[in-house]
Amino acid sequence: xxxxxxxxxxxxxxxxxxxxxxxxxxxxxxxxxxxxxxxxxxxxxxxxxxxxxxxxxxxxxxxxxxxxxxxxxxxxxxxxxxxxxxxxxxxxxxxxxxxxxxxxxxxxxxxxxxxxxxxxxxxxxxxxxxxxxxxxxxxxxxxx
Numbered sequence: 001x002x003x004x005x006x007x008x009x010x011x012x013x014x015x016x017x018x019x020x021x022x023x024x025x026x027x028x029x030x031x032x033x034x035x036x037x038x039x040x041x042x043x044x045x046x047x048x049x050x051x052x053x054x055x056x057x058x059x060x061x062x063x064x065x066x067x068x069x070x071x072x073x074x075x076x077x078x079x080x081x082x083x084x085x086x087x088x089x090x091x092x093x094x095x096x097x098x099x100x101x102x103x104x105x106x107x108x109x110x111x112x113x114x115x116x117x118x119x120x121x122x123x124x125x126x127x128x129x130x131x132x133x134x135x136x137x138x139x140x141x142x143x144x
Contacts, residue, residue: 002106004034004113008136009041012104012115016132017045020120028119028128031056032104035112037064045119052118059101059125060116061094062087067111070101071126072143100125105139112138 009032020028027045029052034040044053059070066073066087074097077084088095099122104113115133117125126142133140 002108002110002112004032004040004104004138006040008138009113011136012129012132012138013041013043014132015135016115016117016128017043019128019131020045020124023124023128025120025124025128027052028117028125029053029056030129030132031060031116033057033060033064033114033116035064037061040113048119055096055118056100056116058094058096058116059098059118060114061101062091062096063101063103063116064111064114065091065095067103069099069103069126069141069143070097070116071099073097073101074099075143098122099142100129102126102129102133103141104133105141107139109139111141115140 027048
């Protein structure tokens with residue numbers, strides 16, 4: 001199985017920040033996790049508020065933990081709120097079911113990690129995650 005590398009994680013982060021700056025978004029925080037849910041890299045832009053690392057981590061961790069994007073988790077929560085509440089409790093409150101947590105796949109379509117971004121509107125965060133993943137030559141699965 002392919003593993004997400006530190007070099008790829010750094011490209012994702014730099015490209016996501018660049019995309020956010022070009023779109024004139026609020027300061028972003030970007031987290032890249034490996035397939036086991038371990039932090040590969042994290043970056044908090046100057047001016048990002050206090051809880052942004054935890055929010056970005058919850059988006060990424062939920063995505064890799066359940067195997068679907070955080071956008072899809074949000075849709076699941078609307079369809080089955082009791083199930084989503086149970087997932088949130090099982091994860092010790094470390095899962096955030098809103099857009100911005102995107103799965104990272106390799107060329108064989110295998111999940112090798114996830115990216116969580118926060119700082120602006122969730123749809124904008126997700127767009128920057130996708131841009132970063134694609135800049136690293138990987139496949140973004142945002143559940144759209």
